Amino acid sequence: MSGVVLTSGWVIALLVGLTVAAAVATAAFWDRGRFRVVHRAAGLLVVQLLLLVSLAAVVNKQANFYVTVGELLGQGGDTYAQTLPADSPRLSVDGGQDELAGWIAAHPAAPGRGTVIPATLAGRSTGYALPAQIYLPAGYRASAGDLPVVMFLAGYPGTVFSWLDSVGVGAALDEAIGSGRLPPVIAVMAEQDPVRGRDSECVDSALGVKSDTYLTSDLPEIIHKHFRAAQGRQNWAVAGYSTGGFCAVNLALRHPDRFGAAASLAGYFRPLIDRSTGDLYQGDLDLRRANDPRLMIGQSRPQPLDLFLTAGADDRSAQRDLTAFAPMVRAPDTALVIADRPGGHNFTTWRAILPDLFDWLDERLGGGHRTAA
Template identity: 35%
Template sequence: MGLTSNVFLGLVIGLALVFFAATIWLWPRLARRSVRAVLGRVGLLLVTQVMVFSSVGLLANNSFLFYGSWADLLGQKQDLGVVTDHAAGTLAAKNIVRVGMQLPDVPGASRPAKSGRIDKVVISGRRSGIESSAYVYLPPEYFQPAFARRKFPAVVVLTGYPGIPENLLKGLGYPRTAHERVKAGRAQPMILVMLRPTLAPPRDTECVDIKGGPQTETFLAEDLPNVVSDGYRVGRLAHNWGIMGNSTGGYCALKIGLHHPDRFAASVGLSAYYKAAEDPTTGDLFQGDQQARNRADLMWTLDHLPKQPDSSFLVTTSRHGEGNYRSTQQFISKVKSPAQVSSIVLDSGGHNFNTWRREIPSALDWMSSRLSEN
């Protein structure tokens, strides 16, 4: 029974209610001062509390998807089985391998031409030497004869730290939202490449190239677009590509968009921060290299670029509930032409999935307006 299964959640809640009722019912019988009665009271209280706390923990995990499976919770290695397709026109075996497929959670999902498709893939970066799993959402139009020769714009979508890619499918519902925005005529069909920025778990690399360590920026900015363009009908020019994410993923999206305008025309930071974190989860990212540290500071970069890139940036924050309100306003003030900046500012909203779900539809519409297929 899966960790995020509703059946398992219902079972645990049901057991919590049963033990709570049993405690109330049996308490008078256990009111004596004998050792057996005392042990009975302690046992009932302990089991009831464990079940209540388990119920609360499971509810929180199902809402925010901190852990997607028992293996993820227990920190066990999860090896991916590799399937190689040999038919003509399939994915490039060396750089991108499809290891699973599923239909998106959209109304009337029956076949890809109606609902689109989500491929689970393993991407191998030649320059970075990094291998990462990802989910690729293909819109219904990708499978329709009328669009058979069309190349689609693509958006890299990043989780926060230490999120898992499943957060983007289940907790934040990117494929479903993208499908709805196209149906509503608010956005064009786009391919979404969804993964976590933590490419050397459990280390948080803050999407930088670490000397003698993981080359995360190279993977995201160079390897990933090249590999995906090899395997799917996606263009290779900057206006074919966007990048977005929440929290750490938002910082990464803005940083990579700022430093690689030749790869990405548009970047979205949902509840982003603007300077690389340096703490026990990151380790020594810069190894005393102040130039590298400055480069990872987006405010410093905007102040010191000879000319800002001809790129578009969207940042989001809340007047109440977010800790990045002032820094976001500062970032907005530093963006100068030819760069363009837009913002979503909520009256209130915390650093959580509920807030990001309120921002994602408009963010996808904005992204769609900045990208083109040709």
């Protein structure tokens, strides 16, 4: 039961069918039986509950919050094999090139559109085999030269489909690259939670889960192996919304050799311990401090970091975090802060900020000029 995929069409159809059947049954037996008040109340209650569950399932499919029943119930477990198409390539540093070539040949992109490859990325350091969506810009195979890379991280709950299906980053990249506002880039929508149903915060936790290592060591190694990804921190950026925003800033501060730029869309800047994360640090104060952007932003690093920080004007929690953190960014680090755009903590707000994000990335990827805001 825990492996049932909630975003499957048959699951939603079943729930809708049960809702309709319950409504019909309630109407049919409305005036029958001796205890009419009881069965009428029970019928109405069942119909309303099924209606709410059906609506929740539709919203969940659109927003990509939970994939399986087990994830919804916080049971964790390895259910990632069910989240990607059966013919998706499995990529590692030791293999997968033939599978990748076959998948690309079998799924040609429309003219002017990028190719999105669903793939399992099997890491060498961690042993994790996690799903990803990899965007290659239009003309990738015909062009020469290595391309910058942007890693996109979702909030919690969220999936590797969230940036594409809910934020619409694929179509936005097509438009920005096609119009010349952004250089051709490889975009990687990465899975950040090695244990399904448990928020990793993208850290190497005291519990032994190594999300940080997977994202900053295993994933770049695989991307460099299979794609024309440019080397150097000036060619790598990381962006995230909500929890993914914390991840982006935290990872960039922890790995200045890997990322030259990080973007937080309605993120926060403090390490959390809550029901979704569990106790990631197990009382290890040094480990917790080593994953606190508020402490790390003032530390000396070999290279400065460029930050893109934004939150919708109606997103009160994110606004408080942004207002507290932004003044901590001092030269030679830079921060572009956008806090006056309308919107709350939702995909519509984050979709609307993409043009600004891409303009900012255009100035930084590939060693573009640095401007302080």
